[in-house]
Amino acid sequence: MGKNRRRAKKWAQAHLPILQSEFAVVGYGGVGGARRALSVDNVQAEGLAKASATASASASSGDELEVPASMLKEMSGTEFVTYATGRQNVAFMDVSIKLFRWYNPLYMLGDFAVSMFFDSWPVPVERVECTAYSFDGKEKDLVPAPSAVEKELIEQRTKGAANSSSYDGFVFAVVHKNCMRKLREDRYDISLTFTRDNPKLPQWATVMSESAEITDTMLTADLIKAVEDAGEDFEYLIITDQPLDKPTKLDETTPGKRINLSLRLPKSGSYTTTMPIFTYFLRLTDRVVSAAHFRAEVVRKLRNTRDEETRKLRRAHEVEKSEERKLQAEKVKKEERDRLLRGMSAEEQRKFLEKERERETKRGMKKATRKG
Template sequence: MAALNIVKYLSPPMPNVTPDYDGLEYRWRFLTFRPAYFKNEVYFIGAAVLYLTFYFIGKKTNARRANKWFEAHLPLYQAQFSRPANAEGLVSDGNSDFFAFSTGRRALASLHTTFTLRPRHDLLQIAYQFVRGIVELDYIVQDKVDLEFTFRESVGKEGAVPEAVWAIVSKEEMKRLRNDRWDLTFTKTTENNALPSSLVVMSEFADITTNLLKPYGQFQLVQVLSQPAIQPYFLSLSLTDQPRVRPSVPLEPSERHKRLVLSLSLPSGSDAAATLPLVAATFQLVDVISGEGKLPGVRGGLNAALRPETRSKLRKAREDVEKQLREDAQREKKEEEEEEKAAARKKARDERVSKLSAAEQQKVLEREKKRLLRKSQGKVKAR
């Protein structure tokens, strides 16, 4: 009976269908449709149509923007890699994330090209981003493409690629990177007169910056970054051997990789080739760091070009970080063990007290209150 009442309460009222209805009416066999009885439904259907239209247009727009950029850079990928991309081209992960995997090049294990676009297919998310952008002035949402070059050389062995952290970053991007990337906390931020005023250098040691910004034959990274056509799209270029997120324990060498990461703001479809010179220059920078290719002065790679004291300081910095991570992990483990012991003691005490009579339980509680009071008074006096 109660179930029937609930169903009756939830059921919408029956429309008032009267025989003297003289409005618009559609009949087909035994079916009759009278639009005048449907008022709110029009708004619901309109909202659904709007959302679906927004979804399909946004989905298509994101796919088109990502593919335009990738198609403009694909000839360069084909010239650099024996396997420049998947057989199907870009692979989508949802409607705003796309990626490509490239491999088969000297000095590199792989290149991951990852597109992170605005959720144009989701009207609610777009509205949220718009409102948040009004409230938080430093909140910026943009289409991005990240190129993560992973060196073939493993961590833990003295080779051509140093275990170091270095980056050139747009000033507008610097605050976000400081918050999002733990590896860049290894660095110090400085201005460099050779670079445009909109860029800063984040480096562990000046020796690394000097060797990466100097010319190698016809290749000059500073010259490429100074091109006005590239600057609106450049976000960051970083060399790193550390993870993006601070690990809870020191990582084994096999769990870390030496990487060069180029982050760009994605150009519009009509200007997709604007970043092509910078991407081509990044491949040359890979050769400079790894000591490969035909550029003059790169033999032995970046590690061989660094001063011995710089290499020693880099090793010492990593030893100190690993020591700090190990100490933090041991301290957290000790705190967890103490909490578990305290919880076990409390459980045993509660079980013991629960077996006592009501009068004895009251005495135990009073003794506990007095003990806590003396303890709190002692802390006040100590202050």
Template sequence: MSFLPELLARLAPPPVHTTEDYDGWEFRWKYFVFRPATLKTEGYLVLGLFLYILVVFYGISRNKSKAKAWLTAHLPIYQREFSRPQAKDALISDGNSDFFNFSTGRRNITSLHTIFTLRPRHDLFQILYQTAWSLIDLKYQPEDEIQLDFQLAPNALASDFVWGVVSKSDLAIVKKDRWDLTFTKTTESPALPATMSVMSEFADVTENLLKPIGGFSLTEVLKDPKIQPYFRSLSSPDRIPTYSFARFVLATDPSIAHQITDQPRQRPASPLPVEAREKHLILNLRFSPSPETVAPLLAAVFQLIDSLNKVNLRPETKTKLRKVREDTDKQIKEEKEKEAKEEQLDAKAAAKKKAEEERIAKLTPAEQKKELERQHKRNLRKSQGKMAVRK
């Protein structure tokens, strides 16, 4: 064991060399000496780590307080409209930037999910990435959003249709991301502000939704100058993708609820049964400096929902709406069947190829060589035949 001290001496790190002319801070305790000036790099790393942790805790606290403040400001409306305005745990968090509240117990509404999608303030790197990307792509503007997903009762909507009011600045984005809005045509309406356009299947639908019903007028709400800065789109029963600014949505799809529409946001792989479709109204908002600013807009949503079963379309409009959906379902079904047939043919071709490879593998090397030569000649004749046809 005599070699052990020598081995340890070789493995031990070299002693720290400090000059005699050190004139910085120095802390001594018995045999220990601490000189901060020799640990500048480590000090900067500790300071950076401390600042990062500070940003994390600030971001978590900031996001949670924003969501709570908005919900608290609008809780009186929730309590007035729902028998169960909040879940048992009130605000539910999913991570540090997504928060949820569940409400239920009201006529014409099965449930309401209030979804807060906030910027990841707790993640410094994501914030830096979003900021940098917004400088590159001017259309990319990350913002805090609130989505109110109203699942409507089955009898809350008299007819199935796709309809929406969209801010003109967002038309291109909405059309790009929404399959259900391909059912509609974009038009102007003198009843709405000049900054908004209507997306509707038929003029009859627009006339019924924009005209005053009882004491409620949707156009008067949308004309409010306090609300307009936060409005992005109002569409009917289905889901619209999440955007900044405010928007209404009504929906009638089982998996998507972002507007008044009976079609899903994305093209379905197979026709959806009528009994499986849900009706939704989605209100998306941009956070305002004062949460109470959009309270009249939220209150108007409940009036809008109660007026939907009073929409009385002309018989010819209902017939056209039904015909469009039947044709769409037929086309989707045909495409699904065509895709299934192609998959069967591909499976048969793959099985045939595998069987041929197994047959060749059982042959002798000489027979395999002859078989490969025959296949090469066969493929060559096929390629020459194709070239002759093209000429």
């Protein structure tokens, strides 16, 4: 497990500076940032390229940055997690670092061997998965305000369309083609998209989107460059408002807006190539909040897709309720029949059951006649 701890710590050392520059709190102990969390104006003024270069230099400088013990939490021998919050437009962010079973080489070799013979068994990969959860205009519900004054300040900051963190719900993804099939099979939200190759992207990457207008809005030059820089270590970047699993209940259709990033951990141990896409991911919510307000025609199409799923669930719910009512009525009828039989003499029971059989016979004959 020592090797995995070192791998997780090295990731933290490389990414702590950019995380602290973006979030007020990083980790589970209230670790403050080196400077305050950036606003949209700060991001636009500094530029993605400059921030990425700064973070990349830190990632490759070799300096032993001290990582607070509270930054990483060891969930198991192969998984380490961290958390960040305190940023405009982002409620919080989760990071999961998944590593090989270096502490048990036999099991690790077994995983690789099985994956060679069974397509259903994925090839083991060391990766980092990040999820940023959007405020979507719900700051006053999600941000704890100790006093009425602070609550009022939050409401003032988010009041008006220009300051709102809400945006139209949609699904958009840039995906490595090796991951495309599994994502479409495993994720309900991705099943709502269409796959279109884009000449601006590398040949090994593709776009999965609900609309061409969404693609034109979200596929920026900075994103394309960051994907190219990450190369084969890039797996996917997904903007979504839909659940991972297909909804089975009405309350599961409630939108949950978030952004997912999945990267393989570079074999070289240097994060210079993946730092630009990680930095872009951290600030992508700002882009979404400012730009993801589409034409009425596009919004109507998106809403119709979601409403259709809701209608299907409502119909299924009504059928289920109808079946429950039918079963309950039959149960009451049976209980009443049993109560009547218990109060009858043996002769009365015989006559009652005989009449019941006659009614069943006549009912069966009528059904046969109608079929004929």
